Every structure is written in structure tokens, then in C-alpha cells.
Amino acid sequence: MLQDQQIDNATATANRLSVRNIRKSFGELEVLRGISLEAHDGDVISILGSSGSGKSTFLRCINLLEIADEGEIWVDGEQIQMVKKQGKNIPVSSRQVDHIRAELGMVFQSFNLWSHMTILQNLIEGPVHVLKRPRAECIAEAEALLEKVGIAEKRHAYPAHLSGGQQQRAAIARSLAMKPKVMLFDEPTSALDPELVGEVLRVMRSLAEEGMTMLVVTHEMSFARNVSNRVIFMREGQIDSDGAPETMFSDAASPAFRQFIGSFRG
Amino acid sequence: MDFAFLFQTMKTLLAAVPMTLALFFLSIFFGGLLALLIVWMRVAKNPVVRNFAKGYIFVFRGSPLLIQMFLVFYGLGQFGFIRYSFLWPFLREPFVCAVLSLALCTGGYTAEIFRGGLRAVPAREIEAARSIGMSGFLLVRRIIGPIAFRHALPAYSTEIVMMVKSTALASLVTVWEVTGVAQRLISQTYRTMEVFLCAAAIYLVLNFLILQATALLEHRLSRHRRAAPRLP
Numbered sequence: 001m002l003q004d005q006q007i008d009n010a011t012a013t014a015n016r017l018s019v020r021n022i023r024k025s026f027g028e029l030e031v032l033r034g035i036s037l038e039a040h041d042g043d044v045i046s047i048l049g050s051s052g053s054g055k056s057t058f059l060r061c062i063n064l065l066e067i068a069d070e071g072e073i074w075v076d077g078e079q080i081q082m083v084k085k086q087g088k089n090i091p092v093s094s095r096q097v098d099h100i101r102a103e104l105g106m107v108f109q110s111f112n113l114w115s116h117m118t119i120l121q122n123l124i125e126g127p128v129h130v131l132k133r134p135r136a137e138c139i140a141e142a143e144a145l146l147e148k149v150g151i152a153e154k155r156h157a158y159p160a161h162l163s164g165g166q167q168q169r170a171a172i173a174r175s176l177a178m179k180p181k182v183m184l185f186d187e188p189t190s191a192l193d194p195e196l197v198g199e200v201l202r203v204m205r206s207l208a209e210e211g212m213t214m215l216v217v218t219h220e221m222s223f224a225r226n227v228s229n230r231v232i233f234m235r236e237g238q239i240d241s242d243g244a245p246e247t248m249f250s251d252a253a254s255p256a257f258r259q260f261i262g263s264f265r266g
Numbered sequence: 267m268d269f270a271f272l273f274q275t276m277k278t279l280l281a282a283v284p285m286t287l288a289l290f291f292l293s294i295f296f297g298g299l300l301a302l303l304i305v306w307m308r309v310a311k312n313p314v315v316r317n318f319a320k321g322y323i324f325v326f327r328g329s330p331l332l333i334q335m336f337l338v339f340y341g342l343g344q345f346g347f348i349r350y351s352f353l354w355p356f357l358r359e360p361f362v363c364a365v366l367s368l369a370l371c372t373g374g375y376t377a378e379i380f381r382g383g384l385r386a387v388p389a390r391e392i393e394a395a396r397s398i399g400m401s402g403f404l405l406v407r408r409i410i411g412p413i414a415f416r417h418a419l420p421a422y423s424t425e426i427v428m429m430v431k432s433t434a435l436a437s438l439v440t441v442w443e444v445t446g447v448a449q450r451l452i453s454q455t456y457r458t459m460e461v462f463l464c465a466a467a468i469y470l471v472l473n474f475l476i477l478q479a480t481a482l483l484e485h486r487l488s489r490h491r492r493a494a495p496r497l498p
């Protein structure tokens with residue numbers, strides 16, 4: 001038993017992200033009912049599931065915007081320290097929480113750029129004030145990132161002056177500026193007009209090709225099928241099925257997943 | 267028109283402007299600090315702290331400033347622990363009493379104005395900041411404070427203008443600012459109209475300058491809400 005635990009912890013330490021048996025309830029409503037996931041370096045994992053299945057809550061529990069009631073989380077070999085209080089997990093150290101969040105990039109459906117700052121200021125905010133790195137260095141890196149996501153000419157514009165697609169690319173660049181170990185995307189293209197989805201997916205695809213470890217909640221089946229190396233289907237707060245896209249998108253998939261896919265083809 | 271008299275009156279009143287400005291700047295400064303403390307208490311989780319702030323705001327917004335000033339000026343000396351404390355040499359100065367009561371009062375109003383600004387900060391932008399590892403004072407200083415201040419600025423500039431006018435009440439506790447000096451001139455010359463018109467003109471100019479300054483600040487801080495510069 002003890003030996004099992006040690007082997008277990010060894011894999012958790014080797015992985016980029018390791019989530020063990022996470023549970024989360026809001027009052028009476030049990031939203032996550034025991035979810036586990038291991039992400040290796042460079043994994044791109046698409047998380048699919050119908051609305052209300054707990055996908056957002058899962059991502060939010062990983063970067064500690066919500067605290068799971070039960071379960072363990074390891075980020076790049078570091079376990080998040082929890083104590084039990086009235087049967088629920090509470091983080092031991094708020095400094096560790098901040099430190100873990102800084103290591104995990106989060107991209108939101110609604111971009112959530114800081115409206116009173118220019119795009120460049122949005123990008124250097126975290127590196128300068130959270131990581132306390134030299135400003136000039138951060139500006140140079142931020143400009144390179146804006147170049148990479150294709151909005152270098154917008155660096156002195158404010159978020160309200162950008163299209164949705166540009167704002168989401170800026171938000172991705174803002175996360176990347178923190179040099180995250182893992183990137184979490186929560187339906188990054190769901191708030192966009194259809195003609196703007198492509199430009200955001202292209203940025204995500206190139207990130208995947210560079211070897212970034214990514215967890216992507218999405219309804220873009222082409223991304224799940226062609227870019228990710230693993231697909232997870234969530235249903236009612238549990239993982240219904242999990243596998244390589246080739247097996248998931250074949251006849252071997254679970255009936256529930258096939259039905260879910262079917263509803264997408266219309 | 268007796269221009270010689272107007273000129274002489276203006277000269278005398280202008281000599282009192284530094285006193286008016288001192289009352290104004292000191293009470294805005296200390297009132298602003300107090301407002302930060304009160305608003306922090308007002309949004310606290312602890313119900314005792316929160317209700318204390320609520321009560322404070324109610325009392326200082328709900329009663330006349332003049333009465334508050336009289337209570338500070340005539341009332342504080344009644345308390346032995348104040349009268350015999352090391353603070354008494356300060357607290358029996360009319361100027362100190364005037365600044366104290368102006369600051370206490372504007373602290374209540376400004377706390378409510380700042381709270382309005384806080385409520386306008388989008389939760390998503392706070393969440394984005396948390397997600398990169400910001401928390402505590404850093405989060406307030408970099409994200410919540412600047413956004414809240416921008417929302418509060420229009421109402422706050424009104425409060426500042428009100429404060430310039432409220433300094434006139436200090437004349438009633440024998441502080442020789444513009445209004446007090448004007449009243450003394452009237453009692454010597456009985457020329458009410460001319461003297462008060464000169465005093466009103468001084469307040470108008472002061473407030474004009476202050477409104478210009480806040481409008482400029484507002485303009486500078488709201489670039490993100492104006493239309494993007496159009497390229498030809």
C-alpha cells in the first residue's frame with residue numbers, strides 16, 4: 001500500500017499536471033464526482049461535454065479559482081497543500097495558491113482583459129508585478145508575443161477597440177507572458193462570431209505544435225479531432241470516456257459520446 | 267461703482283485665500299484617507315465592522331455639517347480625557363477643529379462614492395487578475411483600485427467642489443478664511459453686496475480651476491472608453 005502510494009506520487013511528480021479524484025459540490029448540487037487526469041509534457045487534451053456537465057468547474061478547480069472539496073492536485077511535481085475543515089479541503093498557504101495560479105495560464109470565454117490598460121500593459125502586468133521581473137525585459141517579450149499572435153500593431157490600443165478575435169488572442173498572449181507550465185482554455189471561441197473563430201484556433205494550434213501542455217474545453221470538434229492528442233468526454237460531473245481522438249471519433253466510442261457528437265452534426 | 271473699494275476688498279479677501287485652500291486641501295487629504303478606511307470596513311465580511319462603517323456614514327451624511335463642526339469645536343473640551351490629553355493644545359485650535367470636522371464629514375460621503383466605484387468593477391477582471399497569481403494589496407492597488415477610482419471620479423469631483431464651499435462654515439468657529447474675512451469687512455463697512463459679490467467671485471474662480479483639473483484627469487483616465495483613433 002505504502003509502496004503503491006510512493007509509485008503513484010512518483011508519476012505525479014513526473015507529470016506536468018496530475019489531478020486525483022476531484023470532487024466539488026455547490027450546496028446540494030454535486031458538480032464534480034471524482035475526476036482524475038494526468039497530463040504529460042506537451043499533451044493537448046480536449047475536454048468535451050454538454051453544458052452543465054462541470055467542465056468549467058473542473059478547470060477552475062485546477063487553477064484554484066474554486067477549491068475542490070476533495071482530491072489532490074499536482075502542478076509540475078508540486079502538490080497543492082490542503083487541510084480538511086468540516087470535511088472540505090482548504091488550501092494551507094495562500095502564497096502557494098498564488099504561486100500555482102501564476103504557473104497555470106487561464107483563458108476565459110469572455111477574454112477578461114483589463115479594460116483600463118492598453119494591450120501591452122495587459123501583457124506586462126503579471127510579469128512585472130507578480131513575477132517582479134525587469135520592466136524593459138517584459139516589454140520586449142510582450143512585443144514578441146503580440147507579434148506571434150498577430151496583433152503587434154494593436155499594442156497601444158485598449159481592449160474595447162479590438163474585435164473579439166483580437167481580444168482573445170491578446171488574452172492568450174497575456175497568459176503566455178507569465179511563461180505558464182500548463183495552459184487552461186475554457187471555451188475560448190464560444191463568444192466569438194463564426195468568422196473570428198479561425199484566427200484564435202490558429203494561435204492555439206501553433207502553441208500545441210510548439211509543445212505547450214494544454215487543457216482545452218471546447219465545442220470545436222475539428223480542434224479536438226485534429227489538434228489534440230487526447231479527448232475527454234465529461235458527463236454529469238464524471239469522465240464518461242477518454243482516449244486518443246482516433247478511437248474517440250470512431251465506432252468504438254461510448255454510446256453517450258456518440259450521441260453527443262450526433263447532436264453537433266445537427 | 268466704487269472701483270477703489272472693490273479693489274481694496276478684493277485685496278483683503280485674496281489674502282484669506284491661502285487659509286481657505288489650506289482648509290480645503292487638508293480636509294480632502296485626511297477625508298480621503300478616512301474614506302479609504304471606512305469603505306474597507308464597509309465591505310468587510312465581519313458584520314460588526316461593516317455595521318460600524320454603515321453607522322458612521324449614516325451619522326455624518328445625515329446631520330448638518332455646521333452642527334458637526336460646533337460639536338467638535340465646543341464639545342470636545344467637555345471630555346476630560348481629551349481636555350487633559352497631549353492632543354488638547356491642537357484640538358482647541360479653531361483651524362484644527364474645522365479641518366477635523368470637514369474631514370470627518372467628507373470621509374463619510376467619499377466612502378459611499380468609493381463604494382459605488384467598487385461595485386462597478388467587473389468580477390471577470392478581478393478573476394483574470396487572480397488567475398495570474400494576484401491577491402491582497404497587489405490586486406487592490408493594480409486592478410480593483412484603478413478601475414473603481416475611474417468609476418467614482420465624476421461623483422468625487424462633485425464632492426470636492428462641495429468641500430470648497432463647505433470651508434465657508436469654518437468662519438463660524440472663528441477661522442479667518444474668505445467668508446469670515448468678508449463678514450468682518452461687512453461689519454466694518456456695511457457694504458454687504460459688494461463684499462459678498464467679491465467673495466462669491468473668488469469661490470467661483472477656485473471651483474472653476476478645480477473642475478478644469480478634474481475634467482482633465484477624467485479625460486486622461488477614460489481613454490479606454492472613447493472611440494479608437496481612426497486611421498485615415
Ligand SMILES: Nc1ncnc2c1ncn2[C@@H]1O[C@H](COP(=O)(O)OP(=O)(O)O)[C@@H](O)[C@H]1O
Nearest residue numbers: 026029031049050051052053054055056057058
Ligand atoms: N459558483 C457556482 N455556484 C453554484 N452553482 C454553480 C457555480 N458554478 C457552477 N455551478 C453549477 O455547476 C454546474 C456545472 O457548471 P459548469 O462547470 O459551468 O458546467 P459547464 O462548463 O460544463 O457548462 C451547473 O449546473 C452550474 O449551474
Ligand SMILES: [Mg+2]
Nearest residue numbers: 055056057187
Ligand atoms: Mg462552461
